[in-house]
Amino acid sequence: MSAAQGQGEGTPVNAERDCAWIAARIPHQGRMCLLDAVTDWSADHIVCHALSHTDPAHPLRAAGRLGASNGIEYAAQAMAVHGALVAGADAAPRQGYLTSVRSVTLHAERLDDLPGPLSVRAERLSGDANHVLYRFTLHHGERCLLEGRAAVVLDADQL
Structure with missing residues (x-):
């Protein structure tokens, strides 16, 4: 399967899963929506594309730079998008909370x-239905910039 073909439900990844589509499914809006597109996904993974790191007005920049640890936010947004894709088109997005980041x-x-x-x-x-553990990576070409694991609790206010 090509990078342009998502595995989720055999649906091609295309302009329907661009920045506007992503922003409609995560709590971050405007410049805080850091991802530009979903390039591949299945029930077990997601791959997204981002160019926002090159924006001189990036909202997470500090002291004139965007530190690599901000890649965790990129990964968290990819996890949120993955949850929306797995839930399906008819399901309302569930609120997820990043509860820990390790390794x-x-x-x-x-x-x-x-x-x-x-x-x-x-x-x-x-x-399970309310807790998810992800492994994440952030790459620039073949170079790995950041890697780790994150735990997410869904709808924590209802637990």
């Missing part, structure tokens, strides 16, 4: 000095 390794100091797109991958390792 994070930074392989770069910053993101804003990298030209071209970032690839954000999140892989569902385990979970």
Whole structure:
């Protein structure tokens, strides 16, 4: 299957899953919606594309730079999009809360000095109806910039 063909329900990944589509399914809006497109997904993983790290007005920039640890937010947004895709078109998006981030390794100091797109991958390792464990990576080309694991609790206010 090509990178342009999502595995989820055999649906092609195309313009329908662009920044506007993503923003409608995550709580972050405007410039805080960091992802530009879903490039591949299945029930177990998602791969997204992002160019927002090159924006001089990026909302997470501090002291004139975008540190690599901000890649965790890119990964968290990919996890939220994955949850929306897995839930299906008819389901209302569920509110997810990042409850822990572990085993994070930074392989770069910053993101804003990298030209071209970032690839954000999140892989569902385990979970149930209300708790999900993901492994995530952020790449620039073949170079891994950041990796780690994250736990997400869904609809925590209802637990």
